[in-house]
Amino acid sequence: xxxxxxxxxxxxxxxxxxxxxxxxxxxxxxxxxxxxxxxxxxxxxxxxxxxxxxxxxxxxxxxxxxxxxxxxxxxxxxxxxxxxxxxxxxxxxxxxxxxxxxxxxxxxxxx
Amino acid sequence: xxxxxxxxxxxxxxxxxxxxxxxxxxxxxxxxxxxxxxxxxxxxxxxxxxxxxxxxxxxxxxxxxxxxxxxxxxxxxxxxxxxxxxxxxxxxxxxxxxxxxxxxxxxxxxxxxx
Numbered sequence: 001x002x003x004x005x006x007x008x009x010x011x012x013x014x015x016x017x018x019x020x021x022x023x024x025x026x027x028x029x030x031x032x033x034x035x036x037x038x039x040x041x042x043x044x045x046x047x048x049x050x051x052x053x054x055x056x057x058x059x060x061x062x063x064x065x066x067x068x069x070x071x072x073x074x075x076x077x078x079x080x081x082x083x084x085x086x087x088x089x090x091x092x093x094x095x096x097x098x099x100x101x102x103x104x105x106x107x108x109x110x111x
Numbered sequence: 112x113x114x115x116x117x118x119x120x121x122x123x124x125x126x127x128x129x130x131x132x133x134x135x136x137x138x139x140x141x142x143x144x145x146x147x148x149x150x151x152x153x154x155x156x157x158x159x160x161x162x163x164x165x166x167x168x169x170x171x172x173x174x175x176x177x178x179x180x181x182x183x184x185x186x187x188x189x190x191x192x193x194x195x196x197x198x199x200x201x202x203x204x205x206x207x208x209x210x211x212x213x214x215x216x217x218x219x220x221x222x223x224x225x
Contacts, residue, residue, distance in 0.1 A: 031212060041219075042115075042201060042217055042218045043154075045215075048212060048213070097159075098144075098159065098169065099146075099154070100156075101146075101153035103152060104153055
């Protein structure tokens with residue numbers, strides 16, 4: 001079945017860039033998402049990309065998609081302490097239906 | 112708009128007890144879903160609904176029942192709770208049709224089964 005994998009932890013210094021990686025197996029994935037979860041809270045959509053795109057930029061966030069390698073990344077420029085959270089990659093075949101989530105990457109930002 | 116609301120926020124059950132997790136949305140969304148979140152496993156889809164009167168199973172439906180009598184509400188029922196159902200439960204909703212590409216998540220219900 002479909003599988004989405006992420007590394008579990010990432011630690012960066014405040015002001016540096018963070019890059020969170022994700023790989024997926026379903027070649028039929030049409031939509032790929034990045035969600036942020038702060039402690040004790042629900043999931044907040046950060047951004048998403050269609051499978052026919054290679055890159056999407058939204059302020060400090062840059063999403064890169066390598067469809068051949070089924071690899072998705074999220075780059076956060078000028079990382080701040082408020083960016084400390086768990087980041088989930090997710091994919092679906094139809095617009096946000098039946099999301100398949102990765103395990104989540106816990107980002108820790110230190111001063 | 113309140114968005115997606117869930118009650119209760121926390122619940123402790125004993126094995127074999129039953130309970131209903133409540134979920135409501137005020138965005139007139141047709142699509143609603145339930146996920147569970149376990150450490151190291153991300154979120155997994157339990158059940159979903161594409162509209163009132165229509166429900167279907169997700170990846171991990173065993174031990175859970177749902178119904179959808181109104182557009183606004185999508186309750187999740189545990190008929191006989193088991194310790195394996197200890198988890199954080201999230202409800203989500205989204206609109207149907209072109210341009211609706213985001214699921215909106217509720218704040219979650221943390222359930223412990225002893």
